[in-house]
Amino acid sequence: KVADNFDDIVFATGSGGTASGLSIANYLTGSKLKIHAVAVCDNAHYFYDHVDQTLTAVGLGDKVKATDILDVVDGYKGKGYSLTTDSDLEQLITIASSTGIILDPTYILKGVQGLLGEMENNPARFKGRRILHIHTGTQ
Numbered sequence: 001k002v003a004d005n006f007d008d009i010v011f012a013t014g015s016g017g018t019a020s021g022l023s024i025a026n027y028l029t030g031s032k033l034k035i036h037a038v039a040v041c042d043n044a045h046y047f048y049d050h051v052d053q054t055l056t057a058v059g060l061g062d063k064v065k066a067t068d069i070l071d072v073v074d075g076y077k078g079k080g081y082s083l084t085t086d087s088d089l090e091q092l093i094t095i096a097s098s099t100g101i102i103l104d105p106t107y108i109l110k111g112v113q114g115l116l117g118e119m120e121n122n123p124a125r126f127k128g129r130r131i132l133h134i135h136t137g138t139q
Contacts, residue, residue: 001033007128012111013037013079016050018136023051023070024058025049034127036071038114040107041081044072046129047097071125076114082106088113 013019019037037047051066058093078088086106091132092109096102103109115133118125 006033006130006132008034008036008126009134010038010073010111010115010131011134012040012107012114013047014040014107015052016047016106018134019047019070019072020051021073023032023066024054024060027060027064027103029070032127034071035069036073036115036125038073038076038111038117040077044074047072049057057121059087073114073118073125076117078110078113084109103135 009022011018011022016037019035023035023037025031026033039047048066048070051070052061055061055064055066079085088105088109091113092103092105095112105130112133115131119131
C-alpha cells in the first residue's frame with residue numbers, strides 16, 4: 001500500500017472537507033499515519049469543530065474526537081485567504097524553478113509553507129520523516 005511508505009500526510013485546508021475525509025478514513029482503516037491540516041483561513045478551533053460535527057453525523061462522535069485523529073497547523077494563513085505578499089510570490093518562483101512544481105498562492109502555497117515551516121521549527125510535530133504533501137486542488 002502507498003500509505004505504508006509514509007508516516008505523515010500534510011495538506012492545506014480551507015473548508016474542512018479534506019480534513020474530515022482524510023482523518024476519518026485514516027481512523028476507520030486503522031492506519032498509523034498522522035494527519036496534518038494546514039489552516040489557510042479560520043483557525044484550529046474552527047476545523048476541529050467541523051471534524052467533530054462530521055464525526056457526529058457519521059455516528060462516530062461518541063468514539064473519537066477530532067483532536068485524536070487530526071493535527072491542525074495554525075499560523076500560515078498569512079494576510080488571509082487569497083491574499084499574497086511579494087515574499088509569497090518570490091517563494092512560488094523559487095519552488096517552481098527549483099522543483100518544477102507549480103503552486104497556487106491562494107491555497108496550496110500556504111500548505112507548503114506550513115509543512116516547510118514546521119519541518120524546520122517544530123519537527124517533533126511529525127510522526128516520522130516520510131512526509132507526503134497532498135495537493136488537493138484550488139479554485
